[in-house]
Amino acid sequence: MIVLLAVVGGVTAGLVLQPTVPLDLQPYLPIAVVAALDALFGGVRAWLEQIFNDKVFVVSFIGNVLVASLIVYLGDKLGVGGELSTGIVVVLGIRIFSNAAAIRRHLFRA
């Protein structure tokens, strides 16, 4: 319940405030969002499998975001930022898809 409220509050805040992304954060924000989505889907799957632990979720969420940002940062320094960003998005996308498939199996048995 409180999670739904927080999501609605976050969307509303983003729409109302319309903040501009700081220039330093611009390469990292999209990757961080994708990484957080991956953590979120993993958390939902764990919850459905009744092995959800909020401490694990928080750590994996933050860790995912930090690692993704670090990889992008390193890629930028090495001159392969674009390729590494694409790679991260591909890997995280595959994980999101497999998590979503597991969630679907739990909810619909299909």
Place this chain on the structure above:
Amino acid sequence: MSADPQQGRPGDAWRRIARAVRSRPGRSQVAVAALCGLLAFALVTQAHSNAGTGGLTSARSDDLLTILADLSGRADRLRSQVSALQSTESRLQGGSAGTAAALTEARARAQTLAILTGTVAARGPGVVLTVTDSRGSVRADELVDAIEELRDAGAEAMQLSGVRVVASTAVVDAPGGGVRVDGTLVHAPYRLVVIGDPKTLASALAIPGGVVDTITGLPGAGAIVTTSPSVTVSALRALTTPRYARPAPTNSP
């Protein structure tokens, strides 16, 4: 990933979701909720900033370089097109200006030639020579002398008693009095209208022993010269197309 689901029925999962949504939030859910809210906020912000700038600000530098190279190549092509079109335009404008100038010159030439050949009326400063002759003593000789004298003095257009006088005009005595000018019979008084410098024309006629002296010396004849700032030579002459003569290539004067 490949672990088998633990529940036997999908209905269990839905029931758990409904229970969780209805349940009082525990202390441990607050951190999860905060992270989810943060994620939603970042998602909306990123989507919005991406939509606002057409994706250019979030593009990477090498992508931007590719876009820039594309655009500058296109700009170069467009610039070369612009210069080609501009040169075409200036060529066309120069051509039309040359055509207009040639047309104006040709019109001026045609007007000059029309006045010389007597196909249009002419107006300008000049003199009117009136020759009276009560006894038929003025012959064609005297009139031809007068015409020649006026031509020498720079006459540009002439008419004699309503007949245009041009280069080919002939004046001959007619039997039984009067003269024929280009075949038209005219009688005294003869009226010669001349366009030219009035002072020069009048003094050419009035020189001692000249035209006026000769005519007034004839019995019963008189000559009156009137200068005027504006006389009109209105008699016209039909243009005859040469049957044999054709223009030969020459350098224009």
